[in-house]
Amino acid sequence: MHKPVVTIFYQFNPWHTTIGGIQTLISLFIKYAPSEFDLRLVGTANDRCQPTMKWQKAEFAGREISFLPLFILENDNVRNLIPTTVKYTNALLGRCFASDFMHFHRLEPTLAAFNWQGEKTLFIHNDIHTQMQTNDEKKAILWRRFPAAYFALESLLVRQFDQILSCNSDSAELYRQRYSSMGDRIAYIKNSFDNEIFYSLSQQERETKRRELALKLGLVPETRFILFAGRLHPQKDPLLLVRAFAALNESHTHLLIAGDGELATKMRAEIGRLSLTERVTMLGAINQIELSKLHRICNVFVLTSAYEGLPLVVLEALASGTPVVTTRTGETPKLLTDDSGVVCSQRTPESIADSIRQVLLHPEDYPSVSCVQTACPYAACTVISDIYREMLNRWELRTFSAVSS
Incomplete structure (x- = not known):
């Protein structure tokens, strides 16, 4: 047969x-x-x-x-x-x-x-x-x-x-x-998500590798990393993310943007306009292995999309033990639990900044184990x-x- x-x-x-x-x-x-x-x-x-x-x-x-x-x-x-x-x-x-x-x-x-x-x-x-x-x-x-x-x-x-x-x-x-x-x-x-690639580290390993990345980028060891990964496309609204990061205005924070697309030039211009050049790193398109390493050590993953289904990158972040901040779009708000992320009340820079701040200032409320448990069924x-x-x-x-x- x-x-x-x-x-x-x-x-x-x-x-x-x-x-x-x-x-x-x-x-x-x-x-x-x-x-x-x-x-x-x-x-x-x-x-x-x-x-x-x-x-x-x-x-x-x-x-x-x-x-x-x-x-x-x-x-x-x-x-x-x-x-x-x-x-x-x-x-x-x-x-x-x-x-x-x-x-x-x-x-x-x-x-x-x-x-x-x-x-x-x-x-x-x-x-x-x-x-x-x-x-x-x-x-x-x-x-x-x-x-x-x-x-x-x-x-x-x-x-x-x-x-x-x-x-x-x-x-x-x-x-x-x-x-x-x-x-x-x-x-x-x-x-x-691919559970062979996206997985969590112990808290000690996570902190060690986060400090290593900070030093590699010439930042202070206490730097907290905010991650976005995806196509730089109007659907994902990465310009809103940059404006939210400007509104966050928290010391020792750094935004990592992994991705490429038609908005890349506009984003660089917006980063310059907001005087964020030293606080934002645009990584370009990276492969899954490199992305998984970032997911495991960042403090929060942020999604500012205008519309979505259920983004795989959200599952990948959660599986890596990283809490998620998202706009109220797609399936993600139904997926997140109170201890694995925050759903923004509005799609504004100020609302998104407040949600990011909530995670950064209270990491104990979003433990890695809760994030992993949320992703596990997927x-x-x-x-x-x-x-x-x-x-x-x-x-x-x-x-x-x-x-x-």
Whole structure:
């Protein structure tokens, strides 16, 4: 009996670091896939040395996969005039990559898959309806200029899916209301973090390594670190974070910004305008191993997003024993406990600064063990294994039914 084939569709190259929770989640689906499945990824190439439109065997995270890059995408951290999703969708049109299971992480590419046979799953990573209504930044998503067109496209395409899985419970409920006849196909799904990479240290180890980082950066040993990690994109609103840090005005604090994106230049200008150059370090894009080291030694992780699903980086911070300060958006406020983080009352610099100050001045109220306990149910080794087990059960049932008939 042949193995069931899972084909994952997304515009990235897993061997080339790009910033984003979708990329991280797909990497986890590859890493933690059981041997009972054959994996295929339809992605992109990052340079001209890699042939496009050709299947190739490769290894990722110790797992053999078949990889087909549709076109060359050198840097997806910064948006181009033509959205990458449009290029990706166009490259899929007229082709057929049907398989036993097909996982899509954006709606638009499924235009090409409408007539493909096999079990199709759409993963929803943001609350798209809230995202469309946010007024802060019209460039955050191109569809916000044409919301009626998006929802018409969604209505056309959504019925082809056997499953719609959202990491935001409000979004899942909205989809159930919008497509009531598909209610049994729509479900909330836990996002997950790689528990082999993100884990906590003892308090003594944590303090030692925090002091080492302070000295490395030329700061006083008592420096307390505030961390942000993610794409420098209007959705994450990192400019609000910089303004909140200015409003914090606490001595011996330093802001670390890990990430890259279209707002990088504006952020450097804002950091200079607020006279924060000596108190903020922009690290650029860093890999997961380096990020995990920062999570383990920082005093607080801060998220200032305008809209979210459930950011993986929040789970990664908590799993590393670091409390989280977040705006009231996405699934994070429902996840945090009183002793693992703070939800800001308003999306203003002053409110965010007050919440950060609360954590910095009272670290005993947010112990590492509480943070780790909050993240524990979201460990990839459990969450993703459960998903694959259910997939295998459905495939075996279908196969048995086909043989019996």
